[in-house]
Every structure is written in structure tokens, then in C-alpha cells.
Amino acid sequence: MDVKYINPFLEGTIEVLKTMAFVNPRPGKPYLKQNNLAKGDVSGIIGITGTIKGSLALSFSTGSILKIVSNMLGEEITSLNGEIRDAVGEITNMVSGAARKKIEAMGYSLSASLPTVVSGEDHSIMHVLGGSNIVIPFEMDEGPFVVDISMGDPQ
């Protein structure tokens, strides 16, 4: 996977969470991941099609997503309820939109599917393409989350 796709997703994630949830997640060093195991307790995944095919997943620890959604809703959420699942889907959708806009500025045409949300211990994230994918880790005071990307070559 071409590393030039990392920054649009990194910047898109920060932009969405800063704007909608007033948090400033700290990005760590991206790394390659070989398995399907999710890093967090609740994950949103969305397929990307167009001149580049791939998928994006955001996988949140309980602490990080409770803080994010509490800020988005303006009320304290204390458990992984339906509102959290809805919000994870919406955040995934928005990050995908923000990142695609940046990748489209490189001259590609992209669209996205509807997001799917998965939760539970040791759940898996199945990327459209399989193989290895790049993970961008983020830290918040309340816990970590990751952005897990799999993008193919332009067609």
C-alpha cells in the first residue's frame, strides 16, 4: 500500500474529531498489520471504491469512544450503548469523507459504501482487499484508538 494515503486519513481523523468532539488525539507512528483482529472494543468499517479500492476502519477503546461521543452529544455516556454504535458509524463516514476529499485532490475519483459497526472482545476487521494494511495509532487521555487502512493500487 502506498504510504501517500496515510496523511489524508491521519489528518481527516484529527479534523473530524476536533470539529465534532472537541478532542485533540495524538497520532503515533504508523505500522503494518497482518491480521484481522481489531485493536479496540468497538469498530466502524467502510468500503472505498473508485479509481482506488480499499477500506477504512476506526477501532476505539471504550475510554476513548465514551469521551468522544459524550462530547459530541453534550451529555455523559457511560457505556457502549446504541448511541455509541450510531456515532461510530457516523464518525467512520465523516473520516472517510474527509480523507477521500484529500485523496481526490491527488487526482483520483472515490466513493464509499455505508459504514458497518462491530463491537465485542477480539472482534475482527475484514478489509475488502485482504493482505497487509497500515495502522495509525492515536492516543487520548481517556484511551487509545486506531485507524486501520487498506488501499490498493489505482486502476
Place this chain on the structure above:
Amino acid sequence: MDVSKKIKILVVDDFATMRKVIRNLLKQSGYENITEAEDGVVAMNMLKSTKIDFVISDWNMPNMTGIELLKAVRSDNELGSMPFLMVTAESLKDNVVEAVKAGVSNYIVKPFTAEVLGEKIDKILENIK
């Protein structure tokens, strides 16, 4: 209080959580009189039976999408001039062109801040004065 802040705003989105997020952002912008609908069909029924001053609608919804709702509103004799702000997750040129052709008052791309949302609403209200 600014009189325009008292307007009744209908927020249309199939995700209850997103309606709550927009409600929260509207409150931060000073708008308190807010009602909600989960899709275009419910919204249209509410618009016909309740006094609504402003519509904020998501684009992607089941049953009746945001653009279908906009077209239905614009072709209705009584609701035709209703201020209508469309919310989208991406600034797709084709979508924007379609919405403008259908008579959207303005559109806003997610993510957005309370400040940007407030500015869009103020601008629309200013234009219809």
C-alpha cells in the same frame, strides 16, 4: 435574545445520534426550539401539520432521501419557500449541483462546528428577509 433564534427548526436524519449531535450544536448556536424527524416521509407529514420555520436535513436517508424531501417541499404550494439546509458527508460536485437545481437554500458538509452551522442558518435567514 435575537428574534431569529426563536425559529422552530426541524432536524431530519435517520440516525438518532446524529440528530442529537445537531441539536447539541444548534443549542450552542443559541437555537432552542428544535424538533426532529427520522426520514423525509415523517418530515413531510410534520411540515404539513406543524408550524416549522427551518429545515436541516441529511442527504442519505431511507424511505425518502434529503433531496427527495427538498423536491417535495419546493413543489408544495404552502411549503415552497421553506428555508432548507442540506447536510452531506462529502462535497460531491454532482450532489451540490442537484441540490442547487432543486432549490436548496444552502448546504453544509460534515464535520462542522456550531459556529459554521450558526453562520449558515443566519445567512439563509438574512437572504429571505
